[in-house]
Amino acid sequence: MTEGNRSTEDDGKRQFRDPDALRARAGVSGNPDEDQHFLVDDRVLDRLPTYATAVDADTTHILEVGAGNGALTDRLLAVGEHVTAIERNPDLAAFLREEFADAIDAGRLTVVEGDALDVELPAFTCSVSNLPYGISSEIAFRLLPAKRPLVLTFQREFAERMAATAGEAEYGRLSVTAGHYADVEIVERIPKEAFDPQPAVESAVVRTQPRDPEYTVPDETFFMDFVRAVFTQRRKTLRNAIRNTTHISGITDPEAVIEGADEAVLQQRAGNTTPETFARLATLAWEVGDPAE
Structure with missing residues (x-):
């Protein structure tokens, strides 16, 4: 041929x-x-x-x-x-x-x-x-x-x-x-x-x-923005990264997220945080962090 x-x-x-x-x-x-x-x-x-x-x-x-x-x-x-x-x-x-x-x-x-x-x-x-x-x-x-x-x-x-x-x-x-x-x-x-x-x-x-991930998120776009935000401060603890990156994540009440999160998780840094943990944090942030529309 x-x-x-x-x-x-x-x-x-x-x-x-x-x-x-x-x-x-x-x-x-x-x-x-x-x-x-x-x-x-x-x-x-x-x-x-x-x-x-x-x-x-x-x-x-x-x-x-x-x-x-x-x-x-x-x-x-x-x-x-x-x-x-x-x-x-x-x-x-x-x-x-x-x-x-x-x-x-x-x-x-x-x-x-x-x-x-x-x-x-x-x-x-x-x-x-x-x-x-x-x-x-x-x-x-x-x-x-x-x-x-x-x-x-x-x-x-x-x-x-x-x-x-x-x-x-x-x-x-x-x-x-x-x-x-x-x-x-x-x-x-x-x-x-x-x-x-x-x-x-x-x-x-x-x-x-x-494949579908082994976790669920309430809003995919918000999840991606949340992950992007905390990784801009990967050397900071998640507590500080959440506080410092609201201009990226869109969260308007970061303190509510910090109050509701597990202390051991907040002490982690982004580079050691699994996708499943990010999903739980993002879900919490979506529910109590009052993300901007």
Whole structure:
């Protein structure tokens, strides 16, 4: 079989497009100033879709954010029934439409030109993406509430913070908010040499599997604001953090929250506080702290 006269099958095994050849045909070499770092290591590209299929993620409709020159797109078409590829660079979006014309004509690929923070997202069943680092946080928290399996590449430091648990040095607001939506694990670390141009930092692949948290909160937006607030003063005790961050949390009566909370909890610092404890505190704050509308 041929697809766009680029990918072939030999002895039953599909041969994927060479990432260096794709870059040459696209005529775009990458620009770190524009957050363009192309993943060029075939082995890493081959593995990325397997992190989704290994947990039986539904690949009926795969969303790819930051499709670039299509090296990962090619591999996703091999495992997904349909792929939607979002690319903000007009030249690369045009190249994708030409390079994968057969897949588009067959109704298996949709190329969306635009910023993934602004375009309307399709009803995807999972996402496998090599994210642009500059907007990786915003993209992650646009995708996580959809509660679909995700396989995403991040800067390694960001990934470690995302997957951290209470008491670990990397644990923070990111850990709590990501864990609110899904189980988060780092499945692979990627060296700088796997990209061209090389980024200044190493990368990591994060897999998230959606689940409901083991706690309830009265209002999700308030919970996120409350967690964000206390982590701005992570070196303070929770007692002081609650008092000092009402401009972020929206609490208008912090003393009522402090009076109603367990003393042992108030002596903790945010970095040692579990999501379940944050949820109990946020619930108390919602009930007695008179949060602003």
